[in-house]
Amino acid sequence: MAEVEETLKRIQSHKGVIGTMVVNAEGIPIRTTLDNSTTVQYAGLLHQLTMKAKSTVRDIDPQNDLTFLRIRSKKHEIMVAPDKEYLLIVIQNPCE
């Protein structure tokens, strides 16, 4: 609804943000600002990576849990905020 769109718009208009998307627990994208094929690719890959990162943290310390995941690459940075039901993925081009 309106609140959801506004929040996503606020994040998308931040400095350097290239794309924003919300993915549900099965890895299916629900909201996105990028084109279809790119979204599907990011959603599938990052969903798997987030599950792996979460299980890594839990295996090292069962009392611990994953709160945030950041991947820095040559061209940009991908940030994933995980939750029980959804994943928020933001791709930003940091200033270089």
Place this chain on the structure above:
Amino acid sequence: MATRARPWQLCSAGSAGAVALATSGAASAEGPGRPGQLQDETLGVASVPSQWRGVQGIRGKTKGCQTASIATAEACAQTQKHADAEVQTEAPVPAGVLPASQHDSPRLAAFLRRVEAIVIRELNKNWQSHAFDGFEVNWTEQQQTVTCLHTLGYPPAQGQGLHVTGVSWNTTGSVVACAYGRLDDGDWSTLRSFVCAWNLDRRSLNPRQPSVVVEVPSAVMSLAFHPTQPSHIAGGLYSGEVLVWDLSRPEDPLLWRTGLTDDTHTDPVYQVVWLPERRHSHRFQVLSVATDGKVLLWQGVGAGQLQLTRGFALVMQQLPRNTKLRKPHRGETEVGATAVAFSSFDPSLFVLGTEGGFPLKCSLAAEEAALTRMPASVPLRAPAQFTFSPHGGPVYSVSCSPFHRNLFLSAGTDGHVHLYSMLQAQPLTSLQLSHKYLFAVRWSPVRPLVFAAASGEGDVQLFDLQKSSQKPTVLIKQTQDESPVYCLEFNCQQTQLLAAGDAKGTVKVWQLSTEFTEQGPRETEDLDQLAAEVAI
């Protein structure tokens, strides 16, 4: 003188055997025994028994053998039941984005409320952070210099003094093919020439012996491998024909040919490219450009014939008048095309290089009929939409940038490379690379600001517009005696390889240093900035 035979005794040294010379009595009667008479006598047989055997004796033993009995057993097997099953792959269904559903919204809103603060905080921190300044990770081995990996040549072609007129890499990036011909012949020649291919991934690579050699009745001017079939290759000949070969069939490689019909070019074909069909994008057609002013699109139909599907003709009177060109001589109406490059962003847009030195922006979708009297089975159209300002001589090579929709390069015989934007007639920059001709120019497939040019002075120049816009970053000397380099191609699969062919008949495969193969962080933006310098 005695006539009576006497028994002789032979004693052999050290041997116990005795030899007896048996004599029989004189066969005939002794006769009167008169001495001095010759008589017939029969002597007996002399036998010499073996001494060795007598010493050794014969030792003999008797032995027998018998194979053990073979154990056998009988058993039966029979399939009881079977089932048939078929498997068929389906085209992948593109996954889609779930449409916004209403009842999800409250939970979605709550989730976003929870994470928004942390995400905004991280975005801000990232924007101001200097933590990663100057931090570079190298995943591959760094190569500092440009080295020559292979020097390939075909001795019979080199012996005839043929030049390498075209090189092409195939779709998998492992086979390089070169075409032999001559670029400086003024008139019709019946020189036989060759198309040779080397498979660089084979261990038994012999640089003097190509893996496939195809003999061609006329000089081949350009080559292009099929974009998806690794063994199909198209070539344009000096006689105006276009041929397609299948290199996986060494005994009869010719697949399709245009033949010498009314449709074929009447001048040498300078370049051939493969284009996807409009409706079936997995099937391809061959486009050929020649100096008779025609740009023809061919489709392979059965029985090995290439049929004309669409044709364009360039006529001087129909060129767009936005640039002032020199007045054509009387009777000169055709504009010879010497190079073609298609835009990677718009598949119907292409740039033609011409003998008059001015690149033309053309479109496959042009509808206007060409004012030409050349016979053709399909109506010829006039494709030109925009004329760019000319070089000082014919343009031999054009290349459209794979990273920006408006930029393209053209290289001409005046030794200059012009960087044009599709939006204006004047070039954005003009670089003088050589005092002789420039024969080929190509954008790098991985670095947006890098291009390579082949010059008539025998070297390959690599330009990095990010480092310097005046002089080449690397100058590779291909030939020792300054004979020209006629063609070069980057390998799109193995991006560090560059093949260049020269007038001595050798193809050299160069391995570029890592700075030419890895994209830096801000190159696309720099390219956009360069393209935006369009004069108002």
